[in-house]
Amino acid sequence: MAEKSGRGDLCSASLQMGGDLEHRSAHGMPGRMSDPVLLWFRQDLRLADQAALGAAVQEGPVIPLYVLDDQAPRQWKMGGASRWWLHHSLRSLDDDLRKKGSRLVLRQGNCVDQIVQIAEETGARRVHALHHYEPWWRNAEKALGKRLDLCLHDGALLLPPGAVRTGGGNSYRIYTPFARAVMDHMPPAEPVRAPSRIDAPGQWPKGDSLDRWGLLPTAPDWAAAFSRDWTPGEAGARANVAAFLDEAADYDRARNLPSREGSSRLSPHLHFGEVSPAQVWRQVAGAPGNATTFLKELIWRDYAHTQIWAMPAYGSENARPAFDAMPWRDLREAGVDFTAWKTGRTGYPIVDAGMRQLWTTGWMHNRVRMIAASFLIKHLLIDWRHGARWFWDTLVDASYANNSVNWQWVAGSGVDANIFSRIMAPLTQSEKFEAADYIRKWVPELAHLNDDVIHDPEAHDARPADYPAKCIDHREGRERALAAWRRISHDCGAINHRAG
Structure with a gap:
C-alpha cells in the first residue's frame, strides 16, 4: 500500500500502472523517465522487503539518501548507543547499495530542507519513503508533502496504525483485543526480494562523510565491547533471525531466564528496519514448534506504535492523568x-547485573528490564521518565514507541498497564528465574557465591567488601511505594486516558 502526499498525481499514476510509468521522448517514442527519484531512508535501513525502494526502482534512476536530523526530534534525538548502531548500519547499507550499482547519499540538518535541496540540485520530482509514526517523523512527512511529491509506503510494522479498529470504529487501547484483531490479518504478505540492480543518476549530489558525523564514541570509547555482541546491518539481521529459528519454540520459557539469554535479540534490527517485521513473522512462523509467544511480541511492537500514533506525547506525559499527582522523589533528594x-x-x-549489561553491551535482557524498571519506579520512587531517558541514551534498540509504552506499563501510568501496587520483588524474581549465572557474568564481585547466596548476599552475611549494601530495604521500599500509591489511588478508579 502507498499513500500520496504533496503536489501533482504522478505518484498515484505510477502506482496504478504497476510503477511502469512511461513518457514520450523528443522523437515521440515511449521511454523510461530519466529524472531521478529520491529514496528517503530513516528507520528502514534495508533493501529486501522495502516497498519504497521497490516503487522507486521502477520509476527511473534512484538517489538513496539518509539525513541525520537532530532538529526535528528535539529532546528525542538519538542517544549515544543508537548512534553507534546507526553508524555501522549506514556503512552496511552503503556497501549493499554499491553492490547494486548505487550508493547512499548522506546529509545533515533539517530533513525537509535537505531533501528539497537535493531535489532542486538533481531535478528529482518525487520522494519515496516508508511511513514512520514517531511524532517528529509524522510532522516531517506533512511538511515535506507540501513541498514535493511524497509517496509513503507501509512496511515498518505488520499493519499500519488504524488498520484494525474496535467495533465502534476506534483505535484499540487494550493489547489483548488488539492482538486478536491483528492475528485475523496474519500472516503478512510474502516479503519482496531486494532488486537485482538499482539504476544510478547521471550525476550524484554531494554528500557528507559518515566518519565526520562523529557518531562513534572516542574519549572514552564506552562502546568498545558492542561489536562483540552486535553486527548492525541487513546481513547481521538475517543472521540473527536464522540463529533464532531453532530457539523460537522455546521462547515462551527461555525469554524469562537471563542466564540463558533466551530473547531473540532482534529488537535493534527491527528498530532500525534492517529486517521487516513481515520477514521475521514469516520465517519464525515457519520454524519447527509453536512460536506464538514470540509472534505476539511482534504484535506488541505494533501495539506500542499504535499508542504513540494516538498519543504522540506518550514518552513525556502519563497516559493516565491521575499519575500527574504521584509524589515522586525529587532527584535533588534521590x-x-x-x-x-x-x-x-x-x-x-539482579538489578545491578542488568544495568551493567546495559552499559557494556547497549542491551538488557527483557525480564531484567522489567525488574530494573520496577525497582527504579517503586523501590526508589523515581519518576519513570528519568529511567526512560536513561534507556533512551544507552539502548541500541531505543524505540520511542516501545520504550515509552513499556516504561508506562511498568509504572502503571499507561493506557494498558500493570497496576502500580503490583510491585516486583527483585530478590524473589532473581531466584525464580534462575539468574545466578547471569549475575556471575555481570557482577564479578559475586562470582564466587553459590546459587543459594548470590541472589541476596547481604541477607546471608556474605556481601563482599567491594559490593555495595542495599540502597533501600525491600520492605521499606515497597511500603513507601504503596503509601505514594494510596495518595493518588482514589483518583485511579475512574481515570480518563489522555486524548490522542
Whole structure:
C-alpha cells in the first residue's frame, strides 16, 4: 500500500500502472523517465522487503539518501548507543547499495530542507519513503508533502496504525483485543526480494562523510565491547533471525531466564528496519514448534506504535492523568540512588547485573528490564521518565514507541498497564528465574557465591567488601511505594486516558 502526499498525481499514476510509468521522448517514442527519484531512508535501513525502494526502482534512476536530523526530534534525538548502531548500519547499507550499482547519499540538518535541496540540485520530482509514526517523523512527512511529491509506503510494522479498529470504529487501547484483531490479518504478505540492480543518476549530489558525523564514541570509547555482541546491518539481521529459528519454540520459557539469554535479540534490527517485521513473522512462523509467544511480541511492537500514533506525547506525559499527582522523589533528594541504579550499584544483584549489561553491551535482557524498571519506579520512587531517558541514551534498540509504552506499563501510568501496587520483588524474581549465572557474568564481585547466596548476599552475611549494601530495604521500599500509591489511588478508579 502507498499513500500520496504533496503536489501533482504522478505518484498515484505510477502506482496504478504497476510503477511502469512511461513518457514520450523528443522523437515521440515511449521511454523510461530519466529524472531521478529520491529514496528517503530513516528507520528502514534495508533493501529486501522495502516497498519504497521497490516503487522507486521502477520509476527511473534512484538517489538513496539518509539525513541525520537532530532538529526535528528535539529532546528525542538519538542517544549515544543508537548512534553507534546507526553508524555501522549506514556503512552496511552503503556497501549493499554499491553492490547494486548505487550508493547512499548522506546529509545533515533539517530533513525537509535537505531533501528539497537535493531535489532542486538533481531535478528529482518525487520522494519515496516508508511511513514512520514517531511524532517528529509524522510532522516531517506533512511538511515535506507540501513541498514535493511524497509517496509513503507501509512496511515498518505488520499493519499500519488504524488498520484494525474496535467495533465502534476506534483505535484499540487494550493489547489483548488488539492482538486478536491483528492475528485475523496474519500472516503478512510474502516479503519482496531486494532488486537485482538499482539504476544510478547521471550525476550524484554531494554528500557528507559518515566518519565526520562523529557518531562513534572516542574519549572514552564506552562502546568498545558492542561489536562483540552486535553486527548492525541487513546481513547481521538475517543472521540473527536464522540463529533464532531453532530457539523460537522455546521462547515462551527461555525469554524469562537471563542466564540463558533466551530473547531473540532482534529488537535493534527491527528498530532500525534492517529486517521487516513481515520477514521475521514469516520465517519464525515457519520454524519447527509453536512460536506464538514470540509472534505476539511482534504484535506488541505494533501495539506500542499504535499508542504513540494516538498519543504522540506518550514518552513525556502519563497516559493516565491521575499519575500527574504521584509524589515522586525529587532527584535533588534521590540523586545518589539514581546514580546507584544507573551504574549497577544498588546492592540488588539482579538489578545491578542488568544495568551493567546495559552499559557494556547497549542491551538488557527483557525480564531484567522489567525488574530494573520496577525497582527504579517503586523501590526508589523515581519518576519513570528519568529511567526512560536513561534507556533512551544507552539502548541500541531505543524505540520511542516501545520504550515509552513499556516504561508506562511498568509504572502503571499507561493506557494498558500493570497496576502500580503490583510491585516486583527483585530478590524473589532473581531466584525464580534462575539468574545466578547471569549475575556471575555481570557482577564479578559475586562470582564466587553459590546459587543459594548470590541472589541476596547481604541477607546471608556474605556481601563482599567491594559490593555495595542495599540502597533501600525491600520492605521499606515497597511500603513507601504503596503509601505514594494510596495518595493518588482514589483518583485511579475512574481515570480518563489522555486524548490522542
